[in-house]
Amino acid sequence: MQFRHEQLPNGLDIIAEVSESAHSASLGFFVKTGARDENDSISGVSHFLEHMVFKGTDTLSAEDINLRFDSMGASANAFTSEEDTVYYAAVLPEKQHDAIELLAAMMRPALREDDFITEKQVILEEIKMYDDQPPFGADDQCRALFFKDHPLARSVLGTESSIQALPVEAMRSYHEERYSADNLVLAASGAVDFDSLMASARQLCSPWQSVSHCNRKVSFSTTPSKAITDIITRDQAALEYAVRMTPGPAEDNSDRFAAKLLAVVLGDDSGSRLYWDLVDSGKAEHAACHHHDFLDAGIFVTQLSCEPEATQALLDRIIEIYKAATKGLTVSEVDQARNKLLSRVVLAGERPRQRLFSLGLEWSHLGRYRSVGDDLATLDTISREDLHRILCEWQLTELSTTVLAGPLQKD
């Protein structure tokens, strides 16, 4: 593996992790924009814009884009999160330039009004689709209550009313500001020809303008003032779905990896404390704990789904499990979790598509490169004491924000 980085005069970063043994190349534009960069009047615009980027440019129609991706045999898609919008394509090496050419063109979309009106219907369908699915909006609602007036409180999809009310002009100005050359990273992984990638980027992306940006970080108070609980009632649901959030290390915190290891010990999908107590016993359909990190904040998210009447007792039980963990983790369970993570890092490292996201997001957020070897070495240095320290520092058992969705009614 070889890491390469160059920057165009307009500020566009181009990075690549080149692998001799890969059979394919994965390429993507990572735009430093997402729900957190919106306000109430444009809620959902980042995600809607992600759809509109596939609707064409001044010289390409939506159909042209779909035809060209399929013609090069690309596996292409995009996603939008709280902090990022990512467009990517995995192709055979000989299609590298074709893929970059198309992706780069798409970064300057036409944003035609008739396409905007048609696509608005697709977005509204997507909102309804998620509304019919577990956890029935509990995740969005929990984040809104947890982060309150912090930008991370915002919903990625927006609401039916915010999407209905959104004018195309608002999207155009959002695009102009957020898709500035220095706010994008072009990342590549796998069987990449970096010199050719640079030549493509110079040719296609040099004309892009840059506009100055304000700092996206907003300080977040990690000590909640009180516990919050909310309920979304869905009579037709068979199970109750709970989402519980407490603060955790942010992405620039040196405890970021330790927090992830701790989450594996406590609440991995199998072999964890929550698993043995709640899932293996058949008490819950699902119980898990994850650590998510953002630019300026982090969260431990606990998810539970179970029979409605068991919900409160199981949420109490989870607190007991977390309390027991603060009293001491065993060396063997920490090692078991570490071995799992090490193996995941190695296996994910063999797939260019999976490497692309780690590579692009790390650079996009922290401006640095971490190899698979760096991640493995960091995991090896984390001790049981580190996990105990995090448990003491971040107080998973204390004031949390919890949202339930399912048949349970509000009192």
Place this chain on the structure above:
Amino acid sequence: MKQTLQTATLDNGITLLGEFLPGVESVSVSFHVAAGSLCDSVMHSPTNRSRCGLATLTGELMLRGAGNRNSKQLVASLDNAGVQWSQSVSMSHGSFAGAMVSRQLPESLEIYADILRRPLLDKQQFDPARQVVLQNLAGTEDDPTHRTMLALRKAHYPSPWGLPSEGTTVDVNNLQHSDVQEFVNRFIQPQDMIISVAGRLDWLEFTNQMDSLFGDWQGQSREPVINGERGKKICHVPYDSQQTHIALAWDVPPYRNPDSLQATAALAVLGGGSSSRLFTEVREKRGLCYSVSAGYQTQRDIAAAMAYSGTTADRAQETLDVMLHEIASLPGTITNEELDRVKARAKSGLVMQQESTAARAGAMARQWFHLGRIRSLAEDLERLDNLTVESIEHWLAQNPLTEVTTVFLGRNPLEVPDAVSP
């Protein structure tokens, strides 16, 4: 691309498949026992008590302790060896799989041999295992797309092919520990078992170890599956959801029939990729839905094409009409450009499969099950190259679509025209 494919057969009928993949550190292994959920139906006789979900419950219980390890020790040994393990049940197979750094392979194979040959089937673990299966069933109740596809399978396939592998709540509640014991005795057998391995691999070492772990395992012959009735052709599942879910199925040849290449290429023109007809007409031009697609589902002897879309209730009728129109108007209209795109996507998929040891191990096992051999990448690519619009059109003309099974899940039923015509 030079490929190293290996096969071997143990005396008891177990097939070993292997591929050395250069440039990877990992190896993936998968075990496929001919003990899928079809066997649930074989177990119905003689008492006539339906046992839908028994294969799934058996798989769950087999992982709860084997050899000299109890449930926790078993999971701990797999986790400590860095094995990303999984267990699943399909119609035809109960499968156990693991992906790991290659030096852990010998140790993990010993654990898998215990799971397959020496499961504890601990009575204390039976109720919790049953609860896990019941919890999963309750979870799928809340997944409208999954429920729609289950209803479609049940309506379209002759029994028992449409029965849900995950089981039914009523049947799982009635299962007993003795059922699992009997299932293991009758179906967890070496006959027709496929063990597939791909990645950084020493084939000779692997086959020697497999011979010592599995070579002395003797079993009995398979029992036949008896086909029953099909369900209703049009079926509405009432559900209080914002979206109406539409699913369609029709017969196509199974994978081992050479014509399946023509059928699946036609299906890819219809609903594979973002330039497919369904995606273009239903989503891109009309904005009727977020998801719409068509795909292929094959068993050894029967197969179906399945199309799906989820959309708001008041636009569901139009969505269904457009989908049926696109399906009916396919014959006689496929272009060379469309076929070229299908080929390009399929070729990329085949080559990229070489980057995932788990995908390769699974794909080799599937080919062996359906064809009794593994096709090389070169052969697969050649078959694609030789595919022509004429051969697809010829197949479509010879096999006109006469019947489509239609399922809706949502508040209201939709109208289905009597005949499928362009």
